[in-house]
Amino acid sequence: QKxxxxxxxxxxxxxxxxxxxxxxxxxRGSQSxxxxxxxxxxxxxLIMSIYSNGDKEDGRFxxxxxxxxxxxxxxxxxxxxxxxxxxxxxxxxxxxxxxFGTGTRLQxxx
Amino acid sequence: xxxxxxSPTHLIKTRGQQVTLRCSSQSGHNTVSWYQQxxxxxxxxxxxxxxxxxxxxxxxxxxxxxxxxxxxSSELNxxxxxxxxxxxxxxxxxxxRPGDIQYFGAGTRLSVL
Numbered sequence: 001q002k003x004x005x006x007x008x009x010x011x012x013x014x015x016x017x018x019x020x021x022x023x024x025x026x027x028r029g030s031q032s033x034x035x036x037x038x039x040x041x042x043x044x045x046l047i048m049s050i051y052s053n054g055d056k057e058d059g060r061f062x063x064x065x066x067x068x069x070x071x072x073x074x075x076x077x078x079x080x081x082x083x084x085x086x087x088x089x090x091x092x093x094x095x096x097x098x099x100f101g102t103g104t105r106l107q108x109x110x
Numbered sequence: 111x112x113x114x115x116x117s118p119t120h121l122i123k124t125r126g127q128q129v130t131l132r133c134s135s136q137s138g139h140n141t142v143s144w145y146q147q148x149x150x151x152x153x154x155x156x157x158x159x160x161x162x163x164x165x166x167x168x169x170x171x172x173x174x175x176x177x178x179x180x181x182x183s184s185e186l187n188x189x190x191x192x193x194x195x196x197x198x199x200x201x202x203x204x205x206x207r208p209g210d211i212q213y214f215g216a217g218t219r220l221s222v223l
Contacts, residue, residue, distance in 0.1 A: 004152075032209040043200055043214040044153065045112075051209055088152050095208045096141060097166050100152030 006101035023089030133201035141206030
């Protein structure tokens with residue numbers, strides 16, 4: 001059974017701080033990894049995709065991938081209250097098919 | 111806006127009934143994937159259609175079925191509804207290649223009473 005694990009949270013950080021979200025996965029053959037943000041009652045929207053070991057930065061967001069440790073993380077710098085949402089880690093299990101974690105709820109307080 | 115549209119937005123059915131949910135893909139995408147998201151959980155893969163053929167299925171019973179049309183729009187049909195089928199149903203479109211980004215529609219919220 002291919003699995004993706006996330007801490008459900010909530011993760012509470014003050015405004016302006018760095019939020020660190022983590023994800024582990026079981027399938028060593030996975031090559032593509034995604035972070036989606038989901039506001040309450042809405043659908044997931046893509047934040048970052050990452051395919052190679054190392055860091056990938058996009059604005060305030062940095063995704064980190066370590067395939068040897070089967071670990072993906074998302075850092076959000078200068079967190080804002082508008083970042084408060086559930087962050088879903090998704091791993092491609094087979095061509096273009098995603099396995100999602102349960103999501104980590106992030107709360108950014110003023 | 112992802113260009114993926116779903117209808118209806120909300121639906122209330124009773125146990126044992128049948129339901130059809132619809133999805134229109136982003137322009138140019140030939141692959142549609144359907145997911146079920148129960149409250150407090152991550153989306154779970156139901157099945158995928160690529161160029162009108164089923165191309166993979168998750169751990170869902172046969173009463174969950176689908177279609178993809180020549181214009182790449184798609185339907186999800188659920189027969190003999192059960193209370194546990196209450197969830198947000200999401201469709202996502204893509205090009206069907208390894209590593210492709212999937213773009214999600216707004217979802218259909220199904221309540222089974």
